[in-house]
Amino acid sequence: MKLWKKAAGLVKDRNSIWAASISRRTSFRNPDLESIIIKSTSHDEAHVDYKNFHRVYQWVRTSPTYVKPLLWAVSSRMDKTRSWVVALKGLMLMHGVFCCKIPAVQRIGRLPFDLSNFTDGHSKASKTWAYNAFVRAYFTYLDHRSAFLHETASSAVAFRKQQQLGRLQAGGLDIQSPEEEPPLKEELGKLRKWQALMDMLLQIRPNPGTAKVYLVFEAMICILTEIFDVYSRICKGIARTLMRIYAAPGKEEAQIALEVVQKAAIQGEELEMYLEFCRDLGALGSSECPKVEHIPEEDIIDLERIIHEVSDDAGKEKRKENQNNCMEIVAIESGGDDLLMFGDDHGQQTTTKNKQKVFKTIITDKWEVFPDDDMISWVSTGYNDASAATADYKNPFASSSNLMPYVAPTHNQALPDLISL
Known part of the structure; x- marks a missing residue:
C-alpha cells in the first residue's frame, strides 16, 4: 500500500512539472520557478528537498518581481492538493520565504491560500486527523505572521515619512541623523501582537503518534527555531520599553507594560512546558534545548511601584486643585x-x-x-476703613494736599481794531 501511494505521488509530481514546463510565461507565471516549487513540495514524506528550497529563496532574493510568480505557484498547488505531505512542505517553504526579510515579502499580507479547514483526502480521517490538526495550526500561525509583517512594514514606512516631513517643515534635511524612536504605546502594541503570535506557536503540537515521522520532525525544527526567535524579540522589546518607562514614567504606559510583562512571565512557563513535551515525544533532544530566560520579578514590582506613585501624585494634585477651586x-x-x-x-x-x-x-x-x-x-x-483709626495709619496721599495750589499762567493780548480798518 505504501509503495503504491509513493508511486502515485511520483506520477502526480511529474505530471505537474510537465504541465508547468509548457505553460505560458507571464508576469504571474514563471515555468522554471514553478517547476522548482513542485519539486520542493513533492509527495515524498520521507524526504525534504532542501536544495530546491534554497533555489526558491535565491530566486526571491534576486528580484522582487519573482514574488508574484512564487505566490501564484504555491497557492495553486496548495489549493489543489489533498495530501498533508504537500501541504506541510508548502507551509515550510513559505516559512523560509518569510525569513528572507526583503520588502517585497513583507508586503504580501495574508496568505493567498487557505488551509484552515484542511483535510487529507488520501487516507481515513482516523489515521490523518493528527496531521490535519498540525497543518491547520501551522497555517494559522503563518497567516497571522504574514499579516503582521505587512502591518509592521507599513507602519515603519509611515513613521519614516512623518520624520522626513518634520525635518522639511523644520527647514533641515539631516537625513544622516539617528531616527527617533516610535511612540511608546505603539511599541507596547507590537509587543502584544508578538505575544499573540507566541500563543499561536505554542498551539502547534505534534501528536505522540506523529512526532517521530520524518517530515513532522523536520517541521518541528522550523517551529522551535521560530519559537525562540519570537520569544527573544519579546524579551528584547520588554527591555527597551522598560528603559523608556523608567526614564519618563506614565501611568497609562506603565499599566500596559505591566500587563505585557505579566503575560511574558506566563509565556515563559508555558514555553518550558512545551519544550518538556517535545522532549518527551522525542522531537527535541536534551542537548539541543537552550535555556529559557524568564522575566525578572523585580521588573513587575518596579512597574507596580511606578503605577502607584503616579496614581498617588495625580490624586494629591487633584485634591489640591479641588480645594483651591471649591473653597473661599x-x-x-x-x-x-x-x-x-x-x-x-x-x-x-x-x-x-x-x-x-x-x-x-x-x-x-x-x-x-x-x-x-x-x-x-x-x-x-x-x-476710610478700619485701619484708618489706628495711630500708625498714614495716608500716602496726604502730603500732596499741603502743596501750593497750581495756578495756570495767563497772557493778556490786545485785540486788533477791526472797525477802523
Missing part, C-alpha cells in the same frame, strides 16, 4: 474676634473664631465696583 475664605471682624467664614459651591458656610486680628480684607472671588466719586475722595482724604 471671608474674614469679618465682630467685636474683638475675627469670624472666618468658609463657603463651598453648595452654598454651605462654616464660621469659626480667630482671636488674633490677621485678616483685614475680604478674600473672595467676587468683584466689587467702586464709584468714581469714592475714588476721588479716597485719593484726597484717605480710604
Whole structure:
C-alpha cells in the first residue's frame, strides 16, 4: 500500500512539472520557478528537498518581481492538493520565504491560500486527523505572521515619512541623523501582537503518534527555531520599553507594560512546558534545548511601584486643585474676634473664631465696583476703613494736599481794531 501511494505521488509530481514546463510565461507565471516549487513540495514524506528550497529563496532574493510568480505557484498547488505531505512542505517553504526579510515579502499580507479547514483526502480521517490538526495550526500561525509583517512594514514606512516631513517643515534635511524612536504605546502594541503570535506557536503540537515521522520532525525544527526567535524579540522589546518607562514614567504606559510583562512571565512557563513535551515525544533532544530566560520579578514590582506613585501624585494634585477651586475664605471682624467664614459651591458656610486680628480684607472671588466719586475722595482724604483709626495709619496721599495750589499762567493780548480798518 505504501509503495503504491509513493508511486502515485511520483506520477502526480511529474505530471505537474510537465504541465508547468509548457505553460505560458507571464508576469504571474514563471515555468522554471514553478517547476522548482513542485519539486520542493513533492509527495515524498520521507524526504525534504532542501536544495530546491534554497533555489526558491535565491530566486526571491534576486528580484522582487519573482514574488508574484512564487505566490501564484504555491497557492495553486496548495489549493489543489489533498495530501498533508504537500501541504506541510508548502507551509515550510513559505516559512523560509518569510525569513528572507526583503520588502517585497513583507508586503504580501495574508496568505493567498487557505488551509484552515484542511483535510487529507488520501487516507481515513482516523489515521490523518493528527496531521490535519498540525497543518491547520501551522497555517494559522503563518497567516497571522504574514499579516503582521505587512502591518509592521507599513507602519515603519509611515513613521519614516512623518520624520522626513518634520525635518522639511523644520527647514533641515539631516537625513544622516539617528531616527527617533516610535511612540511608546505603539511599541507596547507590537509587543502584544508578538505575544499573540507566541500563543499561536505554542498551539502547534505534534501528536505522540506523529512526532517521530520524518517530515513532522523536520517541521518541528522550523517551529522551535521560530519559537525562540519570537520569544527573544519579546524579551528584547520588554527591555527597551522598560528603559523608556523608567526614564519618563506614565501611568497609562506603565499599566500596559505591566500587563505585557505579566503575560511574558506566563509565556515563559508555558514555553518550558512545551519544550518538556517535545522532549518527551522525542522531537527535541536534551542537548539541543537552550535555556529559557524568564522575566525578572523585580521588573513587575518596579512597574507596580511606578503605577502607584503616579496614581498617588495625580490624586494629591487633584485634591489640591479641588480645594483651591471649591473653597473661599471671608474674614469679618465682630467685636474683638475675627469670624472666618468658609463657603463651598453648595452654598454651605462654616464660621469659626480667630482671636488674633490677621485678616483685614475680604478674600473672595467676587468683584466689587467702586464709584468714581469714592475714588476721588479716597485719593484726597484717605480710604476710610478700619485701619484708618489706628495711630500708625498714614495716608500716602496726604502730603500732596499741603502743596501750593497750581495756578495756570495767563497772557493778556490786545485785540486788533477791526472797525477802523
